[in-house]
Amino acid sequence: MTRRATKRGEERTSLDGTSADVLVCGASFAGLTVARELAGTGADVLVLDRYEIGERQTSACAAPTPWLEAMGLEGSIRQEIPCMGFHTPHGSVRYRLPWSWSAFDYRELCRLLWAQCGGARFETAKVNARVEATGGDGANETPDAPIAVATDRGVVSAPLVVDALGWRRVLAARSYQPPDAPLSRGLEVHPPGGGEDLDVWIDRSLARRGFAWSVPADGEQRVGVGSYEPRDHVKGPTEDLAERLERPAVRYQGNWFPHRLRPATEAGVFFVGDSAGHCFALSGEGIRTAFYFGIACGRQLRRVVDGEMARAEALERYGAFSARHAPAFRRALRLQRLIPALPPRLLTRLFALLARQALVDRSFGWYLDQAHPAFAAGPRQAADAHGTAA
Ligand SMILES: Cc1cc2nc3c(=O)[nH]c(=O)nc-3n(C[C@H](O)[C@H](O)[C@H](O)COP(=O)(O)OP(=O)(O)OC[C@H]3O[C@@H](n4cnc5c(N)ncnc54)[C@H](O)[C@@H]3O)c2cc1C
Numbered sequence: 001m002t003r004r005a006t007k008r009g010e011e012r013t014s015l016d017g018t019s020a021d022v023l024v025c026g027a028s029f030a031g032l033t034v035a036r037e038l039a040g041t042g043a044d045v046l047v048l049d050r051y052e053i054g055e056r057q058t059s060a061c062a063a064p065t066p067w068l069e070a071m072g073l074e075g076s077i078r079q080e081i082p083c084m085g086f087h088t089p090h091g092s093v094r095y096r097l098p099w100s101w102s103a104f105d106y107r108e109l110c111r112l113l114w115a116q117c118g119g120a121r122f123e124t125a126k127v128n129a130r131v132e133a134t135g136g137d138g139a140n141e142t143p144d145a146p147i148a149v150a151t152d153r154g155v156v157s158a159p160l161v162v163d164a165l166g167w168r169r170v171l172a173a174r175s176y177q178p179p180d181a182p183l184s185r186g187l188e189v190h191p192p193g194g195g196e197d198l199d200v201w202i203d204r205s206l207a208r209r210g211f212a213w214s215v216p217a218d219g220e221q222r223v224g225v226g227s228y229e230p231r232d233h234v235k236g237p238t239e240d241l242a243e244r245l246e247r248p249a250v251r252y253q254g255n256w257f258p259h260r261l262r263p264a265t266e267a268g269v270f271f272v273g274d275s276a277g278h279c280f281a282l283s284g285e286g287i288r289t290a291f292y293f294g295i296a297c298g299r300q301l302r303r304v305v306d307g308e309m310a311r312a313e314a315l316e317r318y319g320a321f322s323a324r325h326a327p328a329f330r331r332a333l334r335l336q337r338l339i340p341a342l343p344p345r346l347l348t349r350l351f352a353l354l355a356r357q358a359l360v361d362r363s364f365g366w367y368l369d370q371a372h373p374a375f376a377a378g379p380r381q382a383a384d385a386h387g388t389a390a
Contacts (some may be wrong), residue, residue: 014111015123016154020046022148022301024120025127025160027053029290030273031164033071034111034245037298039118043305045115047160050126050149054110058166058255060188060215061109062198064368065102065286068109070155070376071291074117076109077102078218085199090348094197098361099368101198107115124263125151130269133157144304147268159311160301164294166274178256179230181236182277184210184284187234187254189226191247195221202339202347206237209340214245221247226284228259228336257284259336261329264293264322265315272297276322280370281333292371296321309367328370 016307022038024031027049038045068074081101085094114122120246126351133148145156149171163171167183176183206212210227223245234254235337240247257274259281264271272278277294300314309317339347354363 012124012153013183014124014154015022015156017154018046018154019146020044020121020158021232021305022046022160022162023048023147023156023187024162024164025049025149026162026164026166026275027114027167027272028053028110028164028273028286029057029124030275030278030294031162032110032117033291033294034162034270034272034301035117035120035261036113036119036297037295038302039116040169040304041302045117045120046156047120047122048125048127048156049122052124052125053114053122057106058251058288059106060103060213060224061287062101062103062215062222063285063291064373065100066368066373067288067291067376068102071113073104073109073112075164076104076106078105079103079216081196081198081216084196086351087199087201087203087342088308088348088351089203089205090345091352093351093355095360097353097364099337099364101215103215103222105217110312112259122154125153125156127147127165127170130161130267131155133150150188156215160270160304160314161268162270162272162297162301163275164272165196167258169262169271169275169334172271172275176258178359182258182260182348183230183256184226184228184229184235184259184281185232185254185256186224186226186382187238188213189238189242189247189249190220190222190251190253191217191242191249193221193223193234193245193247194219198279202344203342204222204344206241207234207340208232210234212237212241214241223247228281228340229257236380241287244382257286259284260334261322261326263319264297265319267371268311268315269303270318271383273339274280277329278322281329282336282339283332288373292375293322295376325370 021043144159149159199214200214212225215222258277262277264276273290278289
């Protein structure tokens with residue numbers, strides 16, 4: 001059961017009229033990374049989320065170990081996972097990756113990220129929509145005019161506003177609604193269990209177009225099913241897989257996740273993480289990319305805060321940076337369409353062919369390069385988010 005820590009009733013005082021230099025909406029992977037990047041600038045950074053930081057885990061919480069290390073988040077690792085198993089109804093292969101995954105503790109990871117956010121303030125509030133700032137349209141009046149955001153605790157404003165609220169893209173003119181939006185759906189259970197490998201099943205009896213997984217996390221097993229087709233249900237298949245693995249279907253959690261890149265800026269607002277579609281199609285991996293694009297966005301905001309550039313230039317640079325990654329996201333989407341359509345026996349043979357270590361190293365090396373942890377290593381104030389990944 002999720003432990004509810006979010007303030008209620010009298011503790012929820014009004015925030016109406018509150019302003020900040022930077023307003024970060026969403027306090028998960030993307031939002032906290034943006035706030036972290038602004039530490040030490042002296043900017044008044046206000047972070048909002050409908051839940052307390054770390055209260056609601058939204059994923060299987062597996063990320064490349066080098067990314068967790070680069071972000072100083074090693075303390076949240078529950079289990080390092082060097083190998084992946086791929087299973088079809090006709091066979092299995094096991095790959096030793098050139099880098100490892102790590103399953104981490106969400107609450108602890110968020111705590112560690114928040115500890116790196118310097119003097120940023122945090123409030124629990126549900127963000128409802130962007131609204132017109134008092135005295136006209138904030139985005140168009142003066143170059144850096146405040147943008148107003150309506151929450152369930154009143155209207156909050158800032159000249160720099162980040163939407164890191166996940167797939168709904170709440171601060172956009174048109175928010176996303178399944179099942180018509182380009183979204184996948186995932187559900188998992190978290191029974192006690194274990195294992196050594198991150199196992200992936202491509203099996204039409206579990207997901208017609210999608211995949212299933214098991215992530216060991218030191219005494220816990222995160223077992224789930226993702227469907228690229230948002231109309232296909234995943235609860236029955238998740239329970240089937242848990243049964244196959246002889247694990248009880250307990251502690252459910254699920255969500256939608258995007259499989260197509262979206263514009264990373266819109267009408268003066270910066271979008272980061274799932275809100276910008278920064279989640280790879282095919283693998284549904286969106287934590288590392290939330291870090292990566294969160295850093296890129298934070299670095300541009302930092303320059304505005306430091307007086308080096310205006311908001312419009314930061315929007316232009318960050319938007320262009322995100323768009324430059326479109327080919328990799330498109331390639332992943334093409335594979336997402338192709339792989340489930342392959343005859344299962346052919347797919348099994350392909351997995352076997354790819355099992356040569358040189359090929360595993362090359363393909364997984366390429367995959368990590370698409371959002372490489374070296375990007376996190378640069379000194380924050382000197383770094384330029386205008387390049388692409390290492
Ligand atoms: C079942 C499942 C398993 C997954 N497993 C993995 C995995 O192992 N590895 C991986 O890399 N990716 C995984 N993903 C994808 C990954 O979870 C997302 O890509 C990632 O969480 C995106 O991070 P984010 O910070 O952009 O958004 P989110 O993590 O969704 O965070 C959004 C934040 O905004 C808050 N919020 C939302 N709406 C509002 C509102 N109106 N007002 C205030 N606050 C609000 C939420 O409370 C949350 O804190 C998985 C997805 C699913 C569904």
